[in-house]
Amino acid sequence: MSHTERGEKTVSQERRTALKIITSISFIVSLGSLASLLKSISPVVLEIPEWPRVRLANINGIKLRTWYLFSYPTKDIPCLLVKTGKSLPSGVGPDRDIIAYVMICQHARYYGTIYIPPKEVRDPEKLTYLKTVPPNILELYPDKNLLYCPAHAGIYDLEKDGEVLAGPPFCSLCKVVLEYDEASGDIYAVGLSPPAPAVPGVTHCSNNPEELKRIMLGKKLVTEASLEEKI
Numbered sequence: 001m002s003h004t005e006r007g008e009k010t011v012s013q014e015r016r017t018a019l020k021i022i023t024s025i026s027f028i029v030s031l032g033s034l035a036s037l038l039k040s041i042s043p044v045v046l047e048i049p050e051w052p053r054v055r056l057a058n059i060n061g062i063k064l065r066t067w068y069l070f071s072y073p074t075k076d077i078p079c080l081l082v083k084t085g086k087s088l089p090s091g092v093g094p095d096r097d098i099i100a101y102v103m104i105c106q107h108a109r110y111y112g113t114i115y116i117p118p119k120e121v122r123d124p125e126k127l128t129y130l131k132t133v134p135p136n137i138l139e140l141y142p143d144k145n146l147l148y149c150p151a152h153a154g155i156y157d158l159e160k161d162g163e164v165l166a167g168p169p170f171c172s173l174c175k176v177v178l179e180y181d182e183a184s185g186d187i188y189a190v191g192l193s194p195p196a197p198a199v200p201g202v203t204h205c206s207n208n209p210e211e212l213k214r215i216m217l218g219k220k221l222v223t224e225a226s227l228e229e230k231i
């Protein structure tokens with residue numbers, strides 16, 4: 001190798017080394033900028049809201065064993081309210097027989113669950129939707145107020161804290177906590193009680209009341225509700 005060639009090789013090696021140093025410095029500088037950028041973005045902490053207190057209806061407007069729909073605590077959560085005709089531990093109202101539950105099935109998040117009243121008022125001509133329920137299910141539980149899920153025949157006992165009577169649901173229904181104002185006769189929804197319903201945002205079937213409140217995170221809460229009569 002000639003003297004000139006050796007000289008050119010040394011120069012190009014020096015160039016490569018210089019280029020490497022410049023690249024490394026730029027990389028370190030950009031890492032530093034990224035770190036200070038990340039530092040400047042403070043994490044968004046969403047505060048978990050309290051349950052809204054929402055007036056649902058007045059006792060004078062509630063018919064016996066009629067299926068009423070409403071949304072609580074957010075628009076996308078369908079609930080049902082029923083005056084069962086039986087005094088229940090969690091019932092409200094003068095006869096302590098009014099209850100409410102989230103209607104979403106606790107198996108595979110099916111929204112099309114249906115109310116089945118006790119046999120004495122199961123008039124298939126009036127309650128035409130009962131024709132979709134297998135007769136053996138109706139015969140098995142003649143005296144109860146039930147919630148039925150047509151997806152996989154899940155059955156819940158509305159008189160016993162939404163307990164699962166049959167089918168594949170993983171836990172009881174999520175209950176709507178109600179309050180009754182004796183002076184005015186108004187009925188309010190004031191919260192949900194575990195287990196958590198099968199909806200995004202909470203651990204399904206969780207029994208932690210605080211975890212359940214996460215259902216409201218980042219969502220618009222219902223401030224007023226009107227009952228829609230289904231039957």
Ligand code: FES
Nearest residue numbers: 105107149152154
């Ligand atoms: S989704 Fe209700 S029983 Fe399966």
